[in-house]
Amino acid sequence: MAIDQAFPPLPDRASSSTQQHAYSYGPRIVAIETLVPHDVMPGLLAVRITAKSSDGSTYHGMGETYYIPTAAAAVIHDFFSPRLLGADALAIESHWRFLYERMIAFSGTGAELRALSAVDLALWDIAGKLRGEPIWRLLGGPVRSRISVYNSSGGPSYGRTNTKIPSASGWPGHGDPGRPGPLEDNWSSIHQPVELAKELQQAGYTAMKLWSFDAVYRRSGGQLLSRKDIDEGLAPFRAIRESLGDSIDLMLDGHGFFSLGAARQIANAMKEVQPLWLEDILRPDCVQTMAEFRRSIDVPVAVSEMLVTSDAYRRVLEAGAADMIMIDPTWAGGITGTKRIAELAQGFNVPTLMHDCTGPMTLLSGLHIAGSNTGVAFQETVRAHLATLYPLLIDEPICVEQGSIELPLAPGLGANWKANLFAADHPGYRISSLTQ
Secondary structure (H helix, E strand, C coil): CCHHHHCCCCCCCCCHHHHHCCCCCCCEEEEEEEECCCCCCCCEEEEEEEEECCCCCEEEEEEEEECCHHHHHHHHHHHHHHHHCCCECCCHHHHHHHHHHHHHHHCCCCHHHHHHHHHHHHHHHHHHHHHCCEHHHHCCCCCCCEEEEEEECCCCCCCCCCCCCCCCCCCCCCCCCCCCCCCCHHHHHHHCHHHHHHHHHHCCCCEEEECCCHHHHHHHCCCCCCHHHHHHHHHHHHHHHHHHCCCCEEEEECCCCECHHHHHHHHHHHHHHCCCEEECCECCCCHHHHHHHHHCCCCCEEECCCCCCHHHHHHHHHCCCCCEEEECCCCCCHHHHHHHHHHHHHHCCCCEEECCCCCHHHHHHHHHHHCCCCCEEEEEECHHHHHHHHHHCECCCCCCECCEEECCCCCECCCCECHHHCCCCCCCEEEEECCC
């Protein structure tokens, strides 16, 4: 069967042809809006999809993705909108397969998959709002009432900018070292690690992730490290362990900077502080090397939000290259794609970690996956984002209490983009609609 026959355009609800189908159609998609908030977070793409039902009810679905947002926006408007506009907003699987199978034909796993991720979130948000249920309920949850979280070492300026240049899409790096000040956790994790760990414990966090080898990479590269390099990156971990013992779990994020030789050096040194996991110490671009790395060290390895397709995760799992996997829902195909990958990992008895160091809808979508999948062990958070950045973007706070976040109870994702973001005169705004 030809692909267009397998995924035919969905007819208008009012069409007589709908009487031939055993299922009813949901609200029709009438508009797709995208917004790059250059003046707040230039790497973020906010998406809002509007659907209208036959009785006149209107539903707004929220989505997002991160990195090169102008490219993802172009994919949505130029490539996706002919399929989506006028179609059933509840036909989530049909839309996902139709768009995925076209993009994969030309290796479209970059901007195309990020665009699909954002659209998928928005469609699930509409489905939840229409049914008056949080998404985790639609996915079969709850499997828990609260999700364990940890704090990652971003700061108030991580991912943010004061620029209003429309072409500034954000540099896809890993942030600057930070500076002294409130919530400057990247700076504090290096210069005041014990004080930061105590502050996090007082706030209820039971685990923290440090980026303490980033400076070593920036200075000397990631091929082979000196003893001084190792001691520098290990120093914050040692200080926390000496002061607080095992009262807080520690993790290291290497951001994929290091070669196999350097990654082994780091892993062997980190063994003394017993990390909960090492994340992306090794660049995740060769499954064979990743598997060799895991076999040759004695600390757990987490791999990797840098993977984005279910097949990439399958190959990692089959090779035995990971003790746990990390997924970013807004890079890996949205809630639909993430659900599949998390269930795949369960078949290998490998736990899942949910990534968020980007935007609020990424965090919320991870919570819904965690609320419906028993294999999810942790949700990443950046407390600086929760306190300073997300309030500029969404209409509901996300609160960490005693090291966890309560399952969202509102219909859909649980929050909406602030309405003033989608201003027609904003240079990062674009709309495709049935009326245009």
